[in-house]
Amino acid sequence: MSFRDIFADTRPLQVPAYRRLWTANIATTIGAQLTVVAVPVQIYAITGSSAYVGLTGLFGLVPLVIFGLYGGSIADGFDKRKVLVVSTLGMILTALAFWGLSVAGNTNVWWLLSVFALQQAFFAVNQPTRTAVFRSILPLEQLPAGSSLNMMLMQFGAIVGPLIAGALIPLIGFSWLYALDAALLIPTLGAVLALPSLPPSGQAQKAGFRSVVDGLSYLWTQPILLVAMLLDLIAMTFGMPRALYPEIAAESFGESGDGGGGMMLALLYSSMAAGAVLGGLLSGWVSRVVRQGLAVIVCIVAWGVAVIIAGGAVMLSPGAVTMWAWMVILMLVLGGAADMFSAALRTAILQQSAAEHVQGRIQGVYIVVVVGGPRLADVLHGWAAGPFGVGLATLLGGVLVVVGTLLCAVFVPSFTNYLRPGPRTVDADPVTD
Template sequence: MPRLRRDSFIDLRPFTASPAFARMWVGSTLAGLGGQLTIVAVMLHMYELTGSTFAVSMIAVAGLVPMVIAGLYGGMLADAFDRRRVALIAASVTWVSTFLLAVLAWGGLETVAWLYALSVVNSAANSIVSATRQAIVPRLLPRELLPAASALNGITMGIMVMGGPALAGVLVALTGYAWTYSIDVALMLANFLGLWSLPAIRPEGTMVRPGLESLRDGWRFLRRAANIRLQFILDIIAMTFGQPIALFPAIGAVLLGGGAITTGVLTAAIAAGAFVCSVFSGPFGRVRRQGIGIERAIIVYGVAIGLFGLALLAGALGAFAPETVDEGHPNVVIIVVAALALALAGAADNVSSIFRNTMVQAAVPDAIRGRLQGIFIVVVTGGPRLGALYAGTLATFTALWFPPLLGGMLIIALVAVLVRLSPRFRAYDAEHPVP
């Protein structure tokens, strides 16, 4: 039986090359784990208050415009001021919004309006933290270690989304919402430790103060940067048509049974795929044709989402179902099949993310990197919100299995056509990065 080569496993050199990066990674991982507790708890909380999948999907949609504005403005701040200070201020806003959620839950004062409002503030501030933190990474590490750093982010996402939703489902079921929010408040303190220990990091090159001219400067660069622009478009397609997370509460409550625990398992499956993929990400650092890598990874993602839709269709037709499907009697077989399809989707999305993030960090000059990272974060976090609107709205008028099945087919077709029309993207060389 062939043995795995040592260089098949994740490259840990970024930790030893930069202790500052290591501290920031630990802090963001713990804070992200807590953040996932709140994301899933708010979804479950909203479904309990309203009984509506559409209301759950609107949590993401309501925060879309504020998140876009915050991401773009946060990118401008990161290109004009000390990036460490920008990240610390934004992290403070995120912490306060989570603290207020916990206070309201403990007092029994939570309402639909409060859940929407605080979720919007949380997501907007967090988009600034993420954009600024990603703009910091290339200043802490040499270019050849950027793919390894992106793979380590996959480990972070795996821990966050694999542990967070599963833990959130159990905590909500056993202790309630107040304790779940409170644990996030405690875990988020680690974010400050990771950011506080960084040195001051001011952008290099000509700085443009935040404002309309700064935004126009970033837009002009993006218009010239065909490779960066196309990878943004491809990710929006994948996330818009292949992000069924808003359906998970209804799937657990109505279609497959298991309630909050099924919601946690399905969400965690995506992260489990990303985590395992990152563990074996060593070879990704040697891939030079990263545009082709992005194309193939997103097509596999579309296939996996389509398979998830087929699993839900089988569940809707009663395959392997117990006599009664409810919270205490789940359709275990279909839940397992659906989770495996989502794990494949998580792995494929992680491969795409590693190449896309590396491309932005390596090909974009430091003086404008904050603004491009702001756009990158808007795409990465805004796409799933469009996906929530697509899935929630379409499922309301059709069935829970239809949005992922249709979405998977759309992803495969659109990505294949767009990349074939862009030979420069397919020729992108990581040794000679051209935006």
């Protein structure tokens, strides 16, 4: 393996359609994070209540679940290019709706929450369709690399977007932040319009409830796909201690607990995303690994071990920023990299293993899993912190990740033994010419 092979596999960027989508998404991902920050901050500014801010979770989760499932059905039943165009336009219009409400001086929080729910519905249709498109525009052996590059970009946006939003809100206010989000979606709309027609396969069903049920029935018969999603739930539900970060920063690292935040709190929230970006930069091996199932198992176990060590370091911290505090940050960074490797491989396995006519519905279910796992983690970790303390709750979560992953490996050996499919070329068409 050469030194160059260590770094991210950029071959997907040689495919014009993928390159246009990926490049445009640099701006769009940052813009999306501006709204992710602006909406709860504006709601708090209007109400002064964290309870109202918490409603963004409910108003965001419900449409993501409903339209994540139904959006996959839409992606399979219609021309994927048209679905991407409509859903991208929908996200632009909802960003402009936020802008209009703010310019008009709206102080009704329910209007903001309703527009937020509508925006998440468009996102829930757009995301599985976008992921399903990759299988049509990339050679099969480049899907892991394409997933790695895409996830690295999303995590980059998760770091940079909130920093920009935090700096701009005092300077330009909420309204122009929303306008900027709408403007940053335009490059992606242009990249989507440049795609050729991507009609449904001959086996595709008409979008609807029956199509959703049939997609779930198909998934139930595919142990490889089921375990790939189950492993994501295990890793995120038990191994994502983000709900404990404020208490860890205050009690274990001695920062102010009055809501003012601090350096360690910021590092806790950004460490996993930073690790994922680092992992993306060093993801060259992901495209070459043949035993993809085993690689996923190893990566998730590594994530669980990192969480165990982080929890132990929290327990040993004397209530100040010491070497133990930095050990926690280091483990979360390393864990974020391991999780990125695992997620890229799992996404590639889903794209490779699911039949063409159910790609959208499988990705729709996966969106629900990806969204639901961290929210379940918030509930479970918040509950466990009371009787166990934040350090032990974090440590035990890591233990459950390792145990759950190893049980999957033992009881479903077909996943552990899963091999990367042989090379497949994409038919010559306007996508790759």
